[in-house]
Amino acid sequence: MTKESSVLATRIASVPGPGVRRRKGLFPAARASLGRILALGWPIIGLLLLWELVAVLNGYTDLLLPRPLSVAAHIFNNPQTFAEPTLITLALAVPGTVLGLVVGSGLAILVWYSSILDGLITPTTSVFHAIPVVAMLPVIGRLVGYNENTIIVIVMLLSFFPTFVLVLGRLRQANGSSEDVFHVFGASRRSTLVRLLLPQAVPGLLAAIRMTAPFSIGAVILAQYLLSIGGLGQLITDSIVRSDTVTVWAIACITSVASIIVFALTKALEDRVSVRFK
Amino acid sequence: MRPQTKKIVLGILGALTLILVSEVIGRLCLAGKAWPAPIDAVWSVLGSKLSSSLLFRALGATLASAGIGLVTGSLVGMAVGFLGYLLPPLRAGLDQTASILNTIPLVALAPLLIALVGPQGMSVLTAALGSGFAMFVATASGLLAVSAAHSDLFRVSGASRLQHIIRLSLPSAVPSLLGGLTLASSGAVLGAVLGEWFGAPTGLGVLMISSMQNFQVKMLFVVALTAALVSLTAFYAMVALQKMVGKRFV
Structure with missing residues (x-):
């Protein structure tokens, strides 16, 4: 996913804004930003319109397919219903992600240090990389218990693999002249690691955060849904039982927006900080 | 050594x-x-006629959903990627939407998807979504990965747009498409198993949930192992294909 995602990210970043061109007529700035919104968001706008159309043309009630506006109104009228579960879900994604980043980077450093550990661990890890981690939720639930610890373990596993691969890749990246300077001045392996390679690995770590953070929210909700342990996931289960379709759709919208915000934030963090370490 | x-x-x-x-x-x-002890678990599940037939029936259902999902998802992904290539004004919006759709968790999309295809069709649809994104990105970036020199040669020789697409852009996209397939194949298996959690009648995902709830740890373990093996086999089969076919197009 790394290569393709980064290619896509670069392409998205390189799309020039319509503001670059000079426009004539009234309110050029407003027209430019409208053009930009249309260029980037036409499929989303199309989807919303399609959703509204399907609901209206078929005469569906809110029980079957609530309309976009009634879902939005439901969220704004009942913020207390959604605020706490959303916070619980978001907060639960944090410890697992942090653990995954720490364990993944730690193992990458160990593997960089020792060629025997490299031989023992790296092939197994690359095999594990192709295993669907989220699909292992029931096994981990059975092992760890039907509680928050399962969520932490699942999110940890989810962020561990990309971190390990990306950080190790950056640690091993050849950087001829800088490494020569360290060598000539007689730097030890440890100081080469601390002063040259670890800073060099920071962009790898940030890329891992960007790749895993939005997905860990989904994993938390899936675990909460499957094991009925609080948060937005449990709210989905409860609302399905009560046939409260509007709430289910509202959760879907909140989750989507939250994931997109987390993706945008982590992407911004990566863009800002990575430049300093390149 | x-x-x-x-x-x-x-x-x-x-x-x-x-x-x-x-x-x-x-x-x-x-x-x-x-x-459970892995070897003992595998032995006892495969040894019992009832549990092994249950496992293989579930495996067949999951393979079918993942396969159909992989084919349809890949075709749709490639078609959308190709559409963005043919109509550049749509490209930015398609890229943006694809990455947003990929970011949105499956659970969030579940009500929409169930409303569209019903619980039975969920596993095929989620498998298609899992593989479609990878194939879309692979197609979109692969079609643009044409070398400038080749492109110039085609233009100077007076090639039409159709000739340019068929004889240059499509062959140049093959390595990227094969790379996309490796991701799409394991994505389809994951998608199929997850989709089965939302009310499918049979499949590895269903068997996983039922053995989790009934404390059949050996069965649960073997089902998880089977799902992992299917995902791994699909991944490495595509890697092998990539090595075999990809050489001709580099």
Whole structure:
């Protein structure tokens, strides 16, 4: 996913804004930003319109397919219903992600240090990389218990693999002249690691955060849904039982927006900080 | 010892250590009753006629959903990627939407998807979504990965747009498409298993949930192992295909 995602990210970043061109007529700035919104968001706008159309043309009630506006109104009228579960879900994604980043980077450093550990661990890890981690939720639930610890373990596993691969890749990246300077001045392996390679690995770590953070929210909700342990996931289960379709759709919208915000934030963090370490 | 041989020996040793450690943990009940000894679990599930037929029926259902999902998802992904290539004004919006759709968790999309295809069709649809994104990105970036020199040569020789697409852009996209297929294949297996959690009648995902709820740890373990093996086989089969076919197009 790394290569393709980064290619896509670069392409998205390189799309020039319509503001670059000079426009004539009234309110050029407003027209430019409208053009930009249309260029980037036409499929989303199309989807919303399609959703509204399907609901209206078929005469569906809110029980079957609530309309976009009634879902939005439901969220704004009942913020207390959604605020706490959303916070619980978001907060639960944090410890697992942090653990995954720490364990993944730690193992990458160990593997960089020792060629025997490299031989023992790296092939197994690359095999594990192709295993669907989220699909292992029931096994981990059975092992760890039907509680928050399962969520932490699942999110940890989810962020561990990309971190390990990306950080190790950056640690091993050849950087001829800088490494020569360290060598000539007689730097030890440890100081080469601390002063040259670890800073060099920071962009790898940030890329891992960007790749895993939005997905860990989904994993938390899936675990909460499957094991009925609080948060937005449990709210989905409860609302399905009560046939409260509007709430289910509202959760879907909140989750989507939250994931997109987390993706945008982590992407911004990566863009800002990575430049300093390149 | 040659470095290559050393690498293979250490790799096998690492895998054997992992299996041995999990076997010992299971035999001595170090992690409680929920951790079965892997070899014993596989043996007892495959040994019983009832559980092995249950497993293989579920495997067949999951393979069918993942396969249909992979084919439809890949075709749609490639078609949308191709559309963005043909109509550049749509490209930015398509890229943006694809990455947003990929970010949105499956659980969030579940009500929409169930409303569209019903619980039975969920696993095929989620498998298609899992593979479609990878194929879309692979197509979109692959079609643009044409070398400037070749492109110039085509233009100077007066090639039409259709000739340019068929004889240059499509062949240049093949390595990227094969790379996309490796991701799409394991994505389809994951998608199929997850989709089965939302009310499918049979499949590895259903069997996983029922054995989790009924405390059949050996069955649960073997089903998870089967899902992992299917995902791995799909991944490495595509890697092999990539090596075989990809050489001709580099």
